[in-house]
Amino acid sequence: MTDNAIEKSPLTLLGLGAMGTALARAWLAAGHPLTVWNRSPGRAEPLAAEGAAVAGTVAEAVAAGRLVVVCLLDDASVDEALAGVDLAGKDLVNLTTSTPGQARARAIRARERGVHFVDGGIMAVPPMIGAPGSGAHVFYSGSRTLFDSHRETLAVPAGTSYVGEDAGFAALHDVALLSAMNGMFAGVSHAFALIRKENIEPTAFAPLLADWLVAMTSSVHAAAAQLADGDYTRGVVSNLAMQVAGNATLLRTAEEQGVSAELLAPYLALMERLLADGRGNESTTGVVDLLALRPTRLRTVGA
Structure with missing residues (x-):
């Protein structure tokens, strides 16, 4: 039996920007029956030629x-698109870029409407979607x-x-990694x-710069271990006092x-x-505590 002969699950996709279109083409290529909707109908025409069913309204697409x-x-676009649409009993996956707080709020609203909800954080650019070996990855959290x-x-x-039932965790993983990337840049x-x-x-x-950065990535694991056990002196080779002097x-x-x-x-x-606080024998991991000054708020687990 060929892969195409296996019945594939149908789904609906709302939004056909660069990322949405890449997602649509990946599902169509894999043989999934796909219904699409976009605010500008013209974006759906190429996908219709590739086998997608085009819905005229969000309600029609959701009903499929x-x-x-x-x-x-x-996030505001999602609110606008789904306003007044009957989502009861649906499985809703939001791949729109959002903050953890926005994802948690949407999970609450989804639960109130009788909807199962998962939020996703896409770690990829459109050309990576559906490309084997590209490294494209999506974090999911919620139901x-x-x-x-x-x-x-x-x-x-x-x-x-x-990454967890807290609907905000996918966005949090996404933004945390992107923040580290920006720091590297x-x-x-x-x-x-x-x-x-x-x-x-x-x-x-x-090449020298790239190799040096790769060599330094082991510090990520060292910092994580120190944060886990609270001992910021464990395994320190170049302590804070030495690094500040070198700065x-x-x-x-x-x-x-x-x-x-x-x-x-x-x-x-x-x-x-x-260093002024007398922590010169530690690593730089304590910077994390300086940044995270506010108490962790109570989180609402997603629907």
Whole structure:
């Protein structure tokens, strides 16, 4: 029996932007019956030619099946699209980029409407969707029953990870990883700025920079272990006092090269605060505690 001969689960997709279209094509290529809706109907025409059923309204699209996937511009767009639509008994998966708080609020509203809800955080750009080996991944959180019921369908466009019944956890994982990525990009930008005016080819420097960053990733696991057991001195090789002393060289070099230190300064200032608190024998993991000043609020588990 061929893969195409196996009956595939139908689903509805609301939203045909760049990401929505990539998702749609992945499900169609895998043989899933797909109903689509988009505010601008013209975006649906190419997908209709590829086998998608095009709904004229959101209500019509939602009525087509149990599993409804939403991939719109923002949280407000989801509210607008679903306003007044009968979702009772539906399995709703929101792949629209949102914050943890927005996802938790949507989970509450979904439960009030008799809807099973899962929120997703997409770790990919559209060309990665449906491409084997691309590394595309989606975090899911909320109803475990919903996720387990549709696991195979959800795994078609990208790899999946279920990260908890708290509906906000998918968005939180997504944003936490993206935040780390932006921090890395900041460091990369500063490094290239330092050599920009010199007779150093960026393309020759890039492999050194990339290899160095890879070598430093082991610090992620060390910090996690320290946060877990509360001992910020465990396994420390270059302690905070040593690093703060070395920071003067980083700042002086930036000044000499005519490079702004604005990307480094906030982090270096946090390190100095820790040192002033007498924590020079620790690692820099204590910066996490300085950033997380507010008490953790009570979270509502998603529907």
